[in-house]
Amino acid sequence: MHLKNPLTLQNKGYVFFDSETMKTFISFLMNQAELIAAHKKGESSYVFRAAENVDEVILDYPRTIQPLKKFFLPPRETLLNFNLEENDFDVPDMETKKRIFFGVHSYELQAIHILDYNFKRGNPESNYLKKREESLFIGISYTPDEYHFGKSVGLEIEKTEGMCLYIEPMEAGYYMFVVDDNGLKLLTEFSSETVALKTETIKPQPKEFQKKIKYHYNRLPQVFDKVYDSSVWKKVSEKCVGCGTCNLLCPTCYCFDVRDEIELDTINGKRERFWDGCMLNTFAEAAGGENFRDKLHNRTRHRLFRKFKYITEHSGELSCVGCGRCTSFCPANISIIDIINNLIEEVSLNS
Amino acid sequence: MELQTKDLYNPSMADIVAVEELTETEKRFEIQLPGDTALKHKPGQFVEVSIFGFGEAPISICSSPTKRSTTFDLTIRKTGRLTDKIHLLTAGSKVGIRGPFGNGFNASDFEGKDILFIAGGIGLAPLKSMIDYTIDKRDDFKRIIIVYGTKKPSEILFPSEIKKWQERDDVEFYMTVDHADADWKGNVGVITTLIPPLKLDEENTVAAVVGPPVMYKFTAMALKAKRLPDKNIFMSLERRMKCGVGKCGHCQINNSYVCQDGPVYNYLRVKELEEAI
Numbered sequence: 084m085h086l087k088n089p090l091t092l093q094n095k096g097y098v099f100f101d102s103e104t105m106k107t108f109i110s111f112l113m114n115q116a117e118l119i120a121a122h123k124k125g126e127s128s129y130v131f132r133a134a135e136n137v138d139e140v141i142l143d144y145p146r147t148i149q150p151l152k153k154f155f156l157p158p159r160e161t162l163l164n165f166n167l168e169e170n171d172f173d174v175p176d177m178e179t180k181k182r183i184f185f186g187v188h189s190y191e192l193q194a195i196h197i198l199d200y201n202f203k204r205g206n207p208e209s210n211y212l213k214k215r216e217e218s219l220f221i222g223i224s225y226t227p228d229e230y231h232f233g234k235s236v237g238l239e240i241e242k243t244e245g246m247c248l249y250i251e252p253m254e255a256g257y258y259m260f261v262v263d264d265n266g267l268k269l270l271t272e273f274s275s276e277t278v279a280l281k282t283e284t285i286k287p288q289p290k291e292f293q294k295k296i297k298y299h300y301n302r303l304p305q306v307f308d309k310v311y312d313s314s315v316w317k318k319v320s321e322k323c324v325g326c327g328t329c330n331l332l333c334p335t336c337y338c339f340d341v342r343d344e345i346e347l348d349t350i351n352g353k354r355e356r357f358w359d360g361c362m363l364n365t366f367a368e369a370a371g372g373e374n375f376r377d378k379l380h381n382r383t384r385h386r387l388f389r390k391f392k393y394i395t396e397h398s399g400e401l402s403c404v405g406c407g408r409c410t411s412f413c414p415a416n417i418s419i420i421d422i423i424n425n426l427i428e429e430v431s432l433n434s
Numbered sequence: 435m436e437l438q439t440k441d442l443y444n445p446s447m448a449d450i451v452a453v454e455e456l457t458e459t460e461k462r463f464e465i466q467l468p469g470d471t472a473l474k475h476k477p478g479q480f481v482e483v484s485i486f487g488f489g490e491a492p493i494s495i496c497s498s499p500t501k502r503s504t505t506f507d508l509t510i511r512k513t514g515r516l517t518d519k520i521h522l523l524t525a526g527s528k529v530g531i532r533g534p535f536g537n538g539f540n541a542s543d544f545e546g547k548d549i550l551f552i553a554g555g556i557g558l559a560p561l562k563s564m565i566d567y568t569i570d571k572r573d574d575f576k577r578i579i580i581v582y583g584t585k586k587p588s589e590i591l592f593p594s595e596i597k598k599w600q601e602r603d604d605v606e607f608y609m610t611v612d613h614a615d616a617d618w619k620g621n622v623g624v625i626t627t628l629i630p631p632l633k634l635d636e637e638n639t640v641a642a643v644v645g646p647p648v649m650y651k652f653t654a655m656a657l658k659a660k661r662l663p664d665k666n667i668f669m670s671l672e673r674r675m676k677c678g679v680g681k682c683g684h685c686q687i688n689n690s691y692v693c694q695d696g697p698v699y700n701y702l703r704v705k706e707l708e709e710a711i
Contacts, residue, residue, distance in 0.1 A: 162443045163444065165487070166486075167486055170486065172445075172486065172530075174444060204680070205680045206680060208442055208679075208681060311708065338682055338683030338684070339683070340684075341443075341490060341676045341677070341682070343484075343488060343489045345487045354443070354486070354490075359684070361683060361686075366674075366684060367674060367684065369672055369673055370491065370514065370672075370674070371646075373672075375709060376709065381709070388688070389686075392689065393686075393688065
């Protein structure tokens, strides 16, 4: 099976920004639209949120806790407002405000691309897709830490598909690559004159991934054809606590639950959807109490198969983007790379 | 190209036209969509039924689209907060309806064949939509054999329909209960005990099976013993569903979304889906 070929840095040319110009540019963007960027949360943790102050915007960070999906598929979203007296409902206005996502990594964009695929497929869902309208993405390169493995799932750091601009930091400032016309328009409006793009080839410092999957990503679907009954699932589940953190923080997980809440006036209420996760025990429980995936190792397998096989079979792309969140935030120190490499080892031993 | 998006989660506020108590725990609700529109469903499909404040659940449609009126029927078992509330509703109340969803039974898989319906417990409700359909289009099908089992005589659904099926010369009806009471004069035993005595033209018999999860494996074994080819067996599977439109993920069995590819599966596909039965 050949997965879709990832594009790498495609650009129309670049300009150079020193640090001060970058700050001015961020301020300019904040006046254009709501600007979502990485911010410090704790000592060494980061979150995406709307920028209020240029100086708080972080350009150099390993990963945020929550991926970008929270802006398009909120953790809690009202589907309907209902009134029990009238036994009727209305649909809340869906926001379509212009947003610029600033300084996002290539795996984040690929994850949005995968979410787009799933929300467009079959029954295109307006709740998600309306929020996706009017989004611009400005990418940035990153330095892989011990959890990133983008390259192993076919995602180079400088994959720019879906971005309008791409930032490569260098010693005295930043290269600002123009990826598409939206990016060029932003730069032109910023400098209020024609932008002279440089096109001489530059070679950013090559960055190595510390973590690697043992097989080329094109071979992963074949591996997953052979590991349904692997002993690896049970071994992993011995450590797993079934908390579902990996689901909630995964940028491509989108499963949800729906619940009704009645307000204290006992007249008004809302039907809301919440993030849910296939690692949680009740996820596959049907009416009458039958649980169709009551074993932790079956749920672990289901999660991994959704990332590497089930959705890949029709999308042609892996649903894992190598961000490393499930591993770096796992309370039981379970590594997705180790799971996959153990599966590969088992397959290579048995073939 | 502009993608046509849909508001997938808005229910139609439908009227309950009639309520019939079937057993202690099951009621049949006749429902009319607003504006006298028909649901336009296929036998074996389901709808999402909701009551504001109590939530939404997938319920099989138990009437056939061949019914003359624009209404459709749902048989609902009391199993929790939402269905307890639905049971309190009377004619004239409104419920939210989304759907129809799922693939349903394909009439062409059954036409010209002997049909063997195997229903366990409340599984008779979804099957009844197909049973009614085959009886209403009687000439399109050969034998119609209905095999029905419940735990106790008091759990028997649709007694008036069953009486009609028993009276017809062109419908063969067999039933059993797991546990008899003092008045019961029929068969006693699990549903699979009714299968071995059947005389079947196995190549030309198509089975439709709906029942509790535990029933499927044993029914498949019993049908295999009768040499029914796998491709002649169809099963409707139950799963938790929140959206009905292939998004929420709850109903997924391996790589298949029951709300999209199911709930009716050919047994050949069921055998590929390790988590199915």
